[in-house]
Amino acid sequence: MSLPLEPVVELREVTKTYPGGVTALDAVSLTVQAGELVAIVGPSGSGKSTMLHLLGTLDRPSAGTVLVEGRDVSRMTDRRLSALRARRIGFVFQQFHLAAGVGALDNVADGLLYGGAPLGERRRRARGALERVGLGHRLGHRPHQLSGGEKQRVAIARAVVGEPAMLLADEPTGALDSVSGAGVLDLLRELAETGTTVILITHDRDIAALLPRQVQMRDGRIVHDDAWVEAVS
Numbered sequence: 522m523s524l525p526l527e528p529v530v531e532l533r534e535v536t537k538t539y540p541g542g543v544t545a546l547d548a549v550s551l552t553v554q555a556g557e558l559v560a561i562v563g564p565s566g567s568g569k570s571t572m573l574h575l576l577g578t579l580d581r582p583s584a585g586t587v588l589v590e591g592r593d594v595s596r597m598t599d600r601r602l603s604a605l606r607a608r609r610i611g612f613v614f615q616q617f618h619l620a621a622g623v624g625a626l627d628n629v630a631d632g633l634l635y636g637g638a639p640l641g642e643r644r645r646r647a648r649g650a651l652e653r654v655g656l657g658h659r660l661g662h663r664p665h666q667l668s669g670g671e672k673q674r675v676a677i678a679r680a681v682v683g684e685p686a687m688l689l690a691d692e693p694t695g696a697l698d699s700v701s702g703a704g705v706l707d708l709l710r711e712l713a714e715t716g717t718t719v720i721l722i723t724h725d726r727d728i729a730a731l732l733p734r735q736v737q738m739r740d741g742r743i744v745h746d747d748a749w750v751e752a753v754s
Contacts, residue, residue: 527591528552529687529718530576535585537571545571547741548585552748555686558713559720560729563738570691572738573722577610577689578602590686607635611680615692617672619664625651625675626660632679650678654708670701677708687718694728706731 530553537546546568553559563569574580575587578594587594590609594602619628629647630640638646651657654674664672673693680688690709694702706728713719721732729735737745 562729
C-alpha cells in the first residue's frame with residue numbers, strides 16, 4: 522500500500538507582519554497538491570503578493586509554518602532556500618524579464634545556470650522546453666522579434682526548463698491582449714495536466730473563474746477556497 526504524497530506547498534496558520542504593524546497575511550492556511558491549477562485572486566492590498574513571496578520562499582513568515590514538499594522553510598539557511606528555489610520552484614511575472622539581444626534558446630538555457638550543466642546540455646533542455654510551449658520554430662528569435670504572447674511563452678519555458686515541482690505565475694496575462702492571454706492560460710492548463718503544480722496570482726476575477734480552483738483573498742485572509750466547498754460536498 523503506497524503512502525499519500527506530501528502536498529507540494531502548504532501554509533499553516535501563516536501570518537506576515539511588516540514594520541509599522543501592517544499585517545499583510547493573517548493566520549492563512551492553504552494546501553496545494555501536485556498537478557493542481559490554482560488561482561489566488563483578490564484586489565490590490567488583499568495579501569496575494571505577500572502570499573506569492575511566501576509560497577516561493579522569497580520571504581519568511583512572521584508566524585506559522587511554510588512547507589515546500591514537506592520541508593519547513595523556516596529551518597533552512599538562505600543558501601539552502603536559494604537552492605530550493607532554483608531547483609523546485611519556477612517563477613513567471615507580468616514583465617517577461619528576457620535578456621535583450623539574446624535568442625529564445627539561450628534565454629531559456631540561462632534558467633539552468635544554477636545547476637552547473639554544460640552549455641550543450643542546457644541548450645538541449647531549453648530546446649525541449651521551447652518545443653513544449655509551442656516555440657520550437659522561434660529558437661533563434663530575440664525578444665524584439667517576438668510578440669507579447671511569444672515572449673511570455675519563452676518566460677514560461679525558462680521557468681519550467683528545470684522541471685520544477687511548482688510554477689508561480691504573477692499576473693502572467695496582465696501585459697497581453699485577450700487572445701495571447703487565452704493562449705497562455707491554455708499553456709498553464711497543459712503544464713498542470715502533465716504534473717506541474719501551477720499557482721496563478723491575479724486581480725482579475727474573470728481570469729480566475731477560468732481555472733479549476735479559486736482562492737479568494739481580502740484584507741490578508743482567505744475568504745473563499747473552492748477546496749472548502751469540495752471538502753463538504
